[in-house]
Amino acid sequence: xxxxxxxxREIEVEPGTTIIxxxxxxxxxxxxxxxxxxxxxxxxxxxxxxxxxxAPKLMTACSTPIERDGMVVHTRSAxxxxxxGTVLEFLLLNHPLDCPICDKAGECRLQDLxxxxxxxxxxxxxxEKVHKPKNVDIGDHIVLDVxxxxxxxxxxxxxxxxxxxxxxxxxxxxxxxxITIFPARRLxxxxxxxxxxxxPVGALTSKExxxxxxxxxxxHTRSVCPHCSAGCPVILDHNRGQIYRxxxxxxxxxxxxxxxxxxxxxxxxxxxxxxxAPLLAPPEGRADQVSTTWAEALAAVSAGFQEHLGKAxxxxxxGIFSNWCTNEEVFAFTRLMTRGIGTASVAxxxxxxxxxxxxxxxxxxxREDKNPNTRGASEIPTLMKKEPKALTDIFDGLMSGKIKAxxxxxxxLLGRIPEGKERKRAQDxxxxxxxxxxxxxxxxxxxxxxxxxxxxxxWTEKEGTFTNVEGLVQKINRAHGPRGEALPDLAIFQxxxxxxxxxxxxxxxxxxxxxxxxxxxxxxGIKYKDLDRGHGKLRAPDPAxxxxxxxxxxxxxx
Amino acid sequence: MxxxxxxxxxxxxxxxxxxxxxxxxxxxALKKALDxxxxxxxxxxxxxxxxxxxxGAGFPAGTKWGFIPAQTEKPxxxxxxxxxxxxxxxxxxxxxxxxxxxxxxxxxxxxWAVGIHHAYIYIRGEFVKARKILQAAVDExxxxxxxxxKVMGKEFCLDVTVHAGAGAYICGEETGLxxxxxxxxxxxxxxxxxxxxxxxxxxSTVVNNVETLAFVPHIIERGADWFLKIGSERNPGTRLFxxxxxxVKPGVFELPMGTTxxxxxxxxxxxxxxxxxLKGVIPGGVSAPILTPDEIDTKADFDSLAxxxxxxxxxxxxxIDDSVCMVRLLAxxxxxxxxxxxxxxxxxxxxxxxxxxxxxRIERGEGQPGDVDKLASIATSFAGITICVLADAAAGPIxxxxxxxxxxxxxxVTEKRCPLENKAPSRPGP
Ligand SMILES: Cc1cc2nc3c(=O)[nH]c(=O)nc-3n(C[C@H](O)[C@H](O)[C@H](O)COP(=O)(O)O)c2cc1C
Ligand code: SF4
Ligand code: SF4
Ligand code: FES
Numbered sequence: 011x012x013x014x015x016x017x018x019r020e021i022e023v024e025p026g027t028t029i030i031x032x033x034x035x036x037x038x039x040x041x042x043x044x045x046x047x048x049x050x051x052x053x054x055x056x057x058x059x060x061x062x063x064x065a066p067k068l069m070t071a072c073s074t075p076i077e078r079d080g081m082v083v084h085t086r087s088a089x090x091x092x093x094x095g096t097v098l099e100f101l102l103l104n105h106p107l108d109c110p111i112c113d114k115a116g117e118c119r120l121q122d123l124x125x126x127x128x129x130x131x132x133x134x135x136x137x138e139k140v141h142k143p144k145n146v147d148i149g150d151h152i153v154l155d156v157x158x159x160x161x162x163x164x165x166x167x168x169x170x171x172x173x174x175x176x177x178x179x180x181x182x183x184x185x186x187x188x189i190t191i192f193p194a195r196r197l198x199x200x201x202x203x204x205x206x207x208x209x210p211v212g213a214l215t216s217k218e219x220x221x222x223x224x225x226x227x228x229x230h231t232r233s234v235c236p237h238c239s240a241g242c243p244v245i246l247d248h249n250r251g252q253i254y255r256x257x258x259x260x261x262x263x264x265x266x267x268x269x270x271x272x273x274x275x276x277x278x279x280x281x282x283x284x285x286x287a288p289l290l291a292p293p294e295g296r297a298d299q300v301s302t303t304w305a306e307a308l309a310a311v312s313a314g315f316q317e318h319l320g321k322a323x324x325x326x327x328x329g330i331f332s333n334w335c336t337n338e339e340v341f342a343f344t345r346l347m348t349r350g351i352g353t354a355s356v357a358x359x360x361x362x363x364x365x366x367x368x369x370x371x372x373x374x375x376x377r378e379d380k381n382p383n384t385r386g387a388s389e390i391p392t393l394m395k396k397e398p399k400a401l402t403d404i405f406d407g408l409m410s411g412k413i414k415a416x417x418x419x420x421x422x423l424l425g426r427i428p429e430g431k432e433r434k435r436a437q438d439x440x441x442x443x444x445x446x447x448x449x450x451x452x453x454x455x456x457x458x459x460x461x462x463x464x465x466x467x468x469w470t471e472k473e474g475t476f477t478n479v480e481g482l483v484q485k486i487n488r489a490h491g492p493r494g495e496a497l498p499d500l501a502i503f504q505x506x507x508x509x510x511x512x513x514x515x516x517x518x519x520x521x522x523x524x525x526x527x528x529x530x531x532x533x534x535g536i537k538y539k540d541l542d543r544g545h546g547k548l549r550a551p552d553p554a555x556x557x558x559x560x561x562x563x564x565x566x567x568x
Numbered sequence: 569m570x571x572x573x574x575x576x577x578x579x580x581x582x583x584x585x586x587x588x589x590x591x592x593x594x595x596x597a598l599k600k601a602l603d604x605x606x607x608x609x610x611x612x613x614x615x616x617x618x619x620x621x622x623x624g625a626g627f628p629a630g631t632k633w634g635f636i637p638a639q640t641e642k643p644x645x646x647x648x649x650x651x652x653x654x655x656x657x658x659x660x661x662x663x664x665x666x667x668x669x670x671x672x673x674x675x676x677x678x679x680w681a682v683g684i685h686h687a688y689i690y691i692r693g694e695f696v697k698a699r700k701i702l703q704a705a706v707d708e709x710x711x712x713x714x715x716x717x718k719v720m721g722k723e724f725c726l727d728v729t730v731h732a733g734a735g736a737y738i739c740g741e742e743t744g745l746x747x748x749x750x751x752x753x754x755x756x757x758x759x760x761x762x763x764x765x766x767x768x769x770x771x772s773t774v775v776n777n778v779e780t781l782a783f784v785p786h787i788i789e790r791g792a793d794w795f796l797k798i799g800s801e802r803n804p805g806t807r808l809f810x811x812x813x814x815x816v817k818p819g820v821f822e823l824p825m826g827t828t829x830x831x832x833x834x835x836x837x838x839x840x841x842x843x844x845x846l847k848g849v850i851p852g853g854v855s856a857p858i859l860t861p862d863e864i865d866t867k868a869d870f871d872s873l874a875x876x877x878x879x880x881x882x883x884x885x886x887x888i889d890d891s892v893c894m895v896r897l898l899a900x901x902x903x904x905x906x907x908x909x910x911x912x913x914x915x916x917x918x919x920x921x922x923x924x925x926x927x928x929r930i931e932r933g934e935g936q937p938g939d940v941d942k943l944a945s946i947a948t949s950f951a952g953i954t955i956c957v958l959a960d961a962a963a964g965p966i967x968x969x970x971x972x973x974x975x976x977x978x979x980x981v982t983e984k985r986c987p988l989e990n991k992a993p994s995r996p997g998p
Binding site: 051052053054055056057059067068070073092093096097099100101103104133135136137140160161163180182183184185186187 | 736738753758906907908909910911912913914915917918919920921922925926929934936939942949950952953954955
């Protein structure tokens with residue numbers, strides 16, 4: 011394998027590795043615009059020029075492969091710095107002075123690299139800048155400012171190579187070149203918002219994020235997109251209890267792509283109408299639930315459960331958990347129900363339908379199962395003493411009157427059951443329950459039937475792990491909150507157990523995970539705190555032999 | 569009179585038709601090669617002749633053919649560069665209009681030597697007449713079995729397609745040409761890989777200029793040794809010099825390589841009109857840095873002009889006399905490059921137009937102190953760091969004009985007018 015020396019440090023690389031890749035391996039950052047580790051090489055911005063000994067000209071690090079042994083590269087020589095300053099001067103020449111109102115300001119590569127590598131004074135003189143269209147609506151989620159574009163073609167290549175919907179292109183020549191959308195087409199791909207991430211400047215911005223928040227106010231929390239079983243790692247960008255956007259996280263050191271529906275699926279947690287305290291229906295009817303305290307709500311549940319347990323035996327109290335529960339919640343809930351309460355009437359609701367419909371699977375990212383933890387919710391209980399029942403058994407039990415009380419831990423049980431006969435049946439069954447307890451962050455058709463609505467924290471306001479379709483155990487983290495009096499599901503389990511004087515210790519996700527890792531084979535060896543080091547670093551052994559996430563690059567995406 | 573090679577028979581009636589061309593021994597070289605030689609010996613002869621590319625860079629054609637792998641899984645292609653876009657250049661047009669069969673014979677020989685079965689002639693879109701004549705000649709060849717499944721009855725098939733460009737200088741750059749032929753915008757590719765390995769449709773491809781290929785039949789017919797005796801050292805053969813500008817007799821002249829600029833201008837192009845004095849010569853199309861009158865004893869060949877920090881380029885001489893404002897001329901040239909930059913590389917896209925804006929400001933008498941230096945520094949910074957050499961080509965004239973005619977630029981700034989005229993300077997024409 012050829013050896014290359016970059017800024018005095020030697021590294022051996024596979025033949026064909028480009029200078030920019032080899033440098034990244036050494037931790038040497040080479041400024042760049044058009045290069046992207048997950049796209050083809052365009053070599054047009056000329057920002058990545060480096061000096062290669064014996065080469066007559068500066069070379070572009072992004073496109074120059076290391077083929078022969080003994081190549082010597084300098085990334086910070088005077089010649090290189092001069093060229094970097096030059097390229098930045100040219101890039102800024104016709105760039106509008108929009109920074110104060112540009113959504114990209116603060117995370118703009120043009121601002122950043124200019125500050126890092128140039129800081130030259132403007133020499134533009136009295137010449138007019140070239141003007142181009144602004145504020146062009148090109149897609150459901152995207153606004154284009156042609157003037158701000160630095161023509162790096164990242165978006166063009168993304169749409170062609172990844173989204174497989176090549177609708178962007180560059181027209182005209184010289185400094186009249188313009189990024190544009192094909193005639194009569196829209197940027198309507200389900201992956202369109204990725205273009206706003208990879209656009210180094212504020213040319214492509216998201217309608218949802220435009221003018222919503224200055225990026226420097228945002229706090230960042232690592233999480234996982236819960237809207238399909240792919241479980242893409244994400245960063246929650248939030249401020250003062252509001253999620254402002256969901257950005258791609260990293261897998262194997264490389265930023266991932268996200269689908270638009272998943273990325274925008276945070277809107278329901280921002281919903282102002284989200285309940286902020288437990289809700290209790292008056293005994294005579296379920297219609298008018300009113301806010302209450304946790305003590306009262308839990309006392310009602312506990313008393314109700316105990317009454318039925320005493321009168322009709324352990325199996326008269328049933329529980330439904332779902333593929334929206336974290337692994338820790340599944341473990342804690344099934345234990346609490348089967349060992350604490352002692353019921354065998356436990357079922358898992360794991361339909362394909364989730365909270366956001368991202369559409370048919372496409373072999374790119376989007377999966378058919380729109381839920382975050384179907385795999386975890388299936389793996390954990392199979393290793394418990396009592397296997398869960400089918401959902402229909404619970405409904406039958408309610409209809410026949412054998413089951414008196416039901417505790418549903420699912421964000422939207424009825425909403426996720428297909429409309430028609432099936433949903434009607436479920437609804438009728440729920441209505442039969444003498445005591446219906448619904449634990450969900452949201453008010454919906456299911457929660458409205460509840461005698462007690464235990465208001466829980468959504469995935470952005472709690473901590474835990476999900477196992478994606480490939481068997482990857484990934485951690486979600488609390489961005490803020492929970493809002494109002496809402497509580498993480500584990501805390502609710504603990505409080506109810508306490509109220510019923512059941513001796514369990516399930517309040518802390520880290521602790522529950524520890525028990526899980528001892529009890530369940532597919533979690534063995536995974537340490538909870540290691541999950542914080544990065545997304546997807548640890549994965550459970552994969553009995554299904556699922557595909558491993560791709561590993562095609564070596565640096566973080568800017 | 570020096571020996572003529574390409575233009576000897578141009579006056580023969582109907583020379584542009586098969587019969588006329590044959591009446592002077594046309595396709596004799598091809599017959600000789602097919603009957604008596606092998607593809608390898610044809611290639612070797614061209615290599616031995618040191619035939620240097622007449623498209624601009626002067627790269628030896630035989631060497632270039634040698635880069636094509638002998639065995640390839642995919643087809644190989646020849647792209648004939650007939651884009652002739654360099655301002656001041658109009659010599660390929662003469663071959664295509666008046667000796668199209670000489671080009672076709674050269675194409676067939678080259679394809680046979682390299683093992684190519686499809687050649688594309690990429691012709692400048694504006695050359696409507698040349699295209700019609702060339703297409704008619706190609707049609708004749710198909711009708712006569714010179715092209716098609718059996719070239720001259722031999723087991724060698726060859727197709728030739730004439731393809732018209734749509735009016736972009738950058739489509740003369742070999743990889744811009746290839747992209748354009750593939751139906752994409754003519755944006756040059758990053759090299760390496762060079763076309764010899766990854767060219768048209770991803771296949772091994774030779775790109776040669778029209779004039780380069782037109783020499784091939786003559787080299788095959790008369791031998792490399794004969795060819796090497798003509799011209800100057802390492803620059804054998806003749807060349808078609810296109811002379812334009814302030815001369816009495818502008819036109820295309822075939823002269824041995826190494827003829828001095830002085831001889832070309834004064835002996836062949838009739839010198840300057842009465843009462844005018846020479847102010848400068850652009851020796852190889854507008855990309856070539858300008859030479860001053862005291863430099864015109866330079867030999868017009870690739871190496872001698874390179875030694876003068878200019879270039880032989882496309883062989884188009886533009887003669888400039890004392891009536892011409894150098895600032896205005898440079899503004900016109902700068903506008904050309906800004907207009908023709910394909911726009912993909914940052915420095916060329918932004919820099920060429922910025923340079924144009926600054927030089928036109930100077931030309932209009934609105935230049936500010938420091939503008940002349942700024943102009944030169946812009947050109948210095950966009951040169952040498954781009955995908956193709958259009959940016960370098962654009963920098964050449966700017967740097968040489970400013971260096972050699974500095975006073976004239978400075979006067980435009982200090983006097984806020986053109987010193988050559990009594991009136992304030994005007995914008996360069998469209
Ligand atoms: C901007 C630019 C424009 C060019 N235009 C032409 C042209 O019009 N005709 C041409 O033969 N070569 C042109 N060239 C040179 C070609 O890239 C290439 O070197 C040439 O066709 C090779 O042929 P040759 O080796 O036979 O000279 C141009 C080069 C550049 C950089
Ligand atoms: S819009 Fe953005 S990503 Fe697309 S070419 Fe322009 S700068 Fe690059
Ligand atoms: S140097 Fe200019 S013409 Fe050549 S590829 Fe770059 S932008 Fe296009
Ligand atoms: S990053 Fe290498 S040219 Fe743009």
